[in-house]
Amino acid sequence: MxxxxxxxxxxxxxxxxxxxxxxxxxxxxxxxxxxxxxxxxxxxxxxxxxxxxxxxxxxxxxDEIQLLSSDVITAKAERYQPSVTITGTLQASDTATVQSTVSAKVQQVLVKVGQTVKKGQSLVRLDNQDSENQLAQAQADVASAEAQAQVAAELAQKNKALLDQGFLSEMEYKHSLADAKAQQAAVKAKKAQLSIVQKQSNDTLIVATADGVIASRQVENGQVISPNQALMTIVNPNKLEFSANVPSETQAITVGQSVPFTIANSTHQFVGQVSRIAPEIDPLTRQLPIFIAVQPEQNGQTLKAGMFATGQLEYGQIQVGVLIPMTAVSFDKQIDKASNVTATSVKTTDESQLQSGMIMVIGQDHVIRSQPIEIIRSQDDTGQYLVTGIEQGTLVITTALSRQDIGKKAILK
CATH class of the missing domain: 1.20.5 (Single alpha-helices involved in coiled-coils or other helix-helix interfaces)
Incomplete structure (x- = not known):
């Protein structure tokens, strides 16, 4: 233990x-x-x-900034055709206005708006009672004048025989001879008056002066009309055109040049041809009037007068440069100063003066830099500038950046 x-x-x-x-x-x-x-x-x-x-x-x-791939484009050389947008209303180029030559009461209107007529076809019948009375009176006046002339001529002939026999003085013979001549002149005057009355009588039936379609009518049954009053309008539906005013620098256009255009509320494209060009520029507006002929039957559709057209007129020579969006160009002087580059003005081929701009580019080292460019042309309808000063393959930033972004490294997402 x-x-x-x-x-x-x-x-x-x-x-x-x-x-x-x-x-x-x-x-x-x-x-x-x-x-x-x-x-x-x-x-x-x-x-x-x-x-x-x-x-x-x-x-x-x-030191870095992230950009979307949609914010950057690669500069490429492209062909640029200068053009200008034109607008106008289609109108009949061949138009005839029907007028009255007499003062009368309308007895009957024989046609309606939209009706097709031929040249010489009766359009309006006037009340010709007064014209018939005037015609009868004029015919009677001519007959009376001819009878008096006949008597005067016979008297002069008898007086000549009496003069030769010594029974009449020479003075009395001359008086009878002068009276005969006066009566002949009166006959001519009465016949001229008869011709006028006959024409007025015939004008009581108004006829078409050309082939076409009744586009408008300003006369009704029972209406009293006066000489030179417009009664209706005849148009040729197979001949349409629209007029437009273009800037003075577009003088390089030619007759026969094709002009593509569209009609309001339609997706189809149509084509017209320049038919006429005004000989001079309007000194007030500095615009040049032109006229575009249009065939009414196109793309299975029928164009009519009154339609509103919007066309694209090309002019001048095709140019080669780099097309970039307007959103990529800046005119900010602060950016110019940050790049130690002074923006200057340049003249385009049409002698119009445009300011140089600045763009943001991405270098091979991925660093953002600003670069000056010169604007050759401005294409407002597509929102683009044709520029020089950059090479093909340059990465151009299309979104807006500030001058503080210069020198940063671009990271594309």
Whole structure:
């Protein structure tokens, strides 16, 4: 028992010692870890207090700008045809106005608007009662004048015989001869008056002066009309045209030149030809009037007078340059200064003066730079400029950037 008791005491003492040793190791390891962590916290605190280190990390992000692929185009050489948009209303180019030559009451209107007529066809019948009376009177006047002339001529002939026999003086013969001549002149005057009355009588039936369609009518049954009054209009539906005014620089157009155009509320495209060009420019508007002939039957449709046309007239020589969207060009003088480039004015081929612009490009090093360009032409309908000053393959930024973006690295998404 004493031996076993002694062994038990020693084992119990060893077990307690072992626990203390483990505890001491744990405490020591914890102190070591704590000591190691303190320098890192201190270092973080020092970095936070150091503005130079923090700003450097932020500046790297500010040197980049992200762009969409749709914000960039690749410059390519393209052919450019100068053109101008023209507008006008289709009208009949062959028109005839029917007028009255007499003062009369309308007895009957024989045609309606939209009706096709032939030259010489009766259009309006007038009340000719007064004209018939005037005609009868004029015919009677002619007959009376002819009878008086006949008597005067016979008297002059008899007086000539008496003069030859010595029974009549020469003075009396001359008087009879003069009277005969006067009566002949009166006959001519009465016949002229009869011709006028006959024409007026015939004019009581008004006829068409040309083939075509009745486009308008300003006369009704029972209406009293006066000489030279417009009664109706006849148009040729197979001949249409529209007129337009173009800028003075478009003088390079020629008769017969094709002009594509569209009609309001229609998706079809039609074609006309330049038929006439005014000989001079309007000094007030500086515009040149032109006329475009149009065939009414096109694309299975029938064009009619009154339709509104919008066409595209090409002029001048085809030019080669780079077409870029107008949104890519800036006229900001601040950007010019940032690039140390001074914008100057350039003259286009039509002698109109346009300001040089600036564009943003992406270099091979992916850095954004500004570059001056010269505008050759402005095409408002497509929203593009024809420019020089950049090479093919240059990446041009089409979205708006500020001068602070110059020098940044472009990241395309």
């Amino acid at each position: 004493p031996i076993y008791s002694t062994f038990a005491n020693h084992f119990h003492t060893y077990h307690i010692y072992q626990k203390k040793l483990v505890l001491a190791c744990v405490v020591g390891l914890s102190m070591i870890l704590t000591a190691c962590e303190r320098p890192n916290a201190t270092q973080s605190s020092n970095n936070a207090d150091n503005p130079a280190t923090a700003s450097t990390a932020q500046a790297l992000k500010n």
